[in-house]
Amino acid sequence: MANYFLTGFPGFIANELIIGLLKESDENVLYCLHLPSMKSKALAAAKKLEKEAGMSKKIILLEGDITQKGLGLEDGKKEFLKRNIDFVWHLAAIYDLSVAYETAYRVNVTGTLNMNHFCEELMNLKRYVYFSPAYIAGTRTGTLLETELERPESFHNHYEETKFEAEILVEEVKKRLPVTIIRPGIVKGKSDTGETSKFDGPYFIMNMFRRLSFLPVIPAIGDGESVVNIVPVEYIISASIYLGHLPSGEGKTYHLTDPHPYKVNDIYRSILWEMNRKKPIGRIPLRLASSSLKLAPVRKFLRVEREALDYFAWKGTFDCTATIRDLEPAGIVCTDFLQTVGSMVGFYKANCENPQYHVKVD
CATH class of the missing domain: 3.90.25 (UDP-galactose 4-epimerase; domain 1)
Incomplete structure (x- = not known):
């Protein structure tokens, strides 16, 4: 049994991730943070996902906001989470390519900083899995490595730029926390x-x-x-769940990209x-x-x-040598x-x- 804390609910990848985690163990409990404005949608999604998984009371909804200190959580709930959360999956972000810089910065950078602080307060954290797109590479060219986090001369849009800034913040807490960074390519259905x-x-x-x-x-x-x-969502889910629990995945960054x-x-x-x-x-x-x-x-x-x-x-192009090597024992491949x-x-x-x-x- 493990207790998970997820952001980005009820987004597509978060929903698919929940199904994947419930299939891993019917003892898992998922605490899902959602904006107050998304309450009705979150309730409907949770009900649908639990029905699909054939389980109940496994998805616990929490109203909050990553852009606020303490994630906008009530003190009592925050104290409970501090003592009981084992794994954190941070997926929440502004993905819009045309988003304004101020909005992107508030959600992608400030939100990630607040998530880092939250993770540092957890007493039993086993892994902090952070989603950051492969395309934070901006205008860099050539072969891009999983081990690199180099600032390009420029970015194509504010989404790329702010996600790069956010990954820098997560890279810094690798020194103190068990972090795995996931960099998907462009995700399709x-x-x-x-x-x-x-x-x-x-x-x-x-x-x-x-x-x-x-x-x-x-x-x-x-x-x-x-x-x-371009990569299919089921590859992102199966690979990230495996790598997010793999002992040797701690401290690594993975390109979940199509090798071909x-x-x-x-x-x-x-x-x-x-x-x-x-x-x-x-x-x-x-x-x-x-x-x-x-x-x-x-x-x-x-x-x-x-x-x-x-x-x-x-x-x-994105090199994904470490990803392929670490996924090989599980037989997980990109279609x-x-x-x-x-x-x-x-x-x-x-x-x-x-x-x-x-x-x-x-």
């Missing part, structure tokens, strides 16, 4: 069903293809030679074919496409964030992206009319 909670990241491409489906020809964008690292990622050309062509049974014809410069997305009416029509195109030109495009597009097509899946594009 489940490999088998395609299920996801929102259409962002690679789903922006689908939004664009759907809006432009009336055109006889759809061109490629840019040279398509950049590599985009595809170029933009391959991803673009495969999604277009699954969406519209078309192949791209012609090519438009990336700069022209990016300039077009600076216009709000264009962004809103296509449902594509301008910042998403930055990854069409980025010239970097091939092109082999799962069909389920991904299928789920999108079945739900593209549902506004709850779409990210607001301003």
Whole structure:
């Protein structure tokens, strides 16, 4: 039996993580922090997850806010958690690529600082697992190592920048706490069903293809030679649960990235074919496409964030040697992206009319 404290509930990855942890042991109890404004959604999610796991009273909801000192928890609850929490999983963050700096800093940096302080007060902490994207690399190029935390000359957006700043704070407490840092690539839905909670990241491409489906020809964008690292959510869950409990995982940083990622050309062509049974014809410069997305009416029509195109030109790859080595005994591997495009597009097509899946594009 173990007591877990999780942030980021009821987000997609947090929900999947809860199911995974409950499957690990039916004795586990999960204390899930959620914003007061998310109370009704958190209650519904907890009820659904417990039903799916065939358990009850295993998910304990706590109202709070990582941007506040003490996480906004009542004193009595905080004292209980200090004595009883074994594992902490910090997933809460602002993931929006177009987020304002002040908002991103408050949640991603100040929130993580408060989480660090909370963890340092826990009496029986066995592991502090922190989620930080692989793309904190910003504009660095070449092969990026799991052992590196180097500040790039610049970042593509405030999300990357503030998550880099937050990881620095977590790296510092590695000296005092049993920390494991998880750096996923761009997360997509489940490999088998395609299920996801929102259409962002690679789903922006689908939004664009759907809006432009009336055109006889759809061109490629840019040279398509950049590599985009996309990973399925079930790989993130199974790998992070294993590594987050692995004794030798303490003090390490892991790239949960696809060891065999595809170029933009391959991803673009495969999604277009699954969406519209078309192949791209012609090519438009990336700069022209990016300039077009600076216009709000264009962004809103296509449902594509301008910042998403930055990854069409980025010239970097993620080394995941330590991850592959440490996961090998468990047989946990990342599924091939092109082999799962069909389920991904299928789920999108079945739900593209549902506004709850779409990210607001301003």
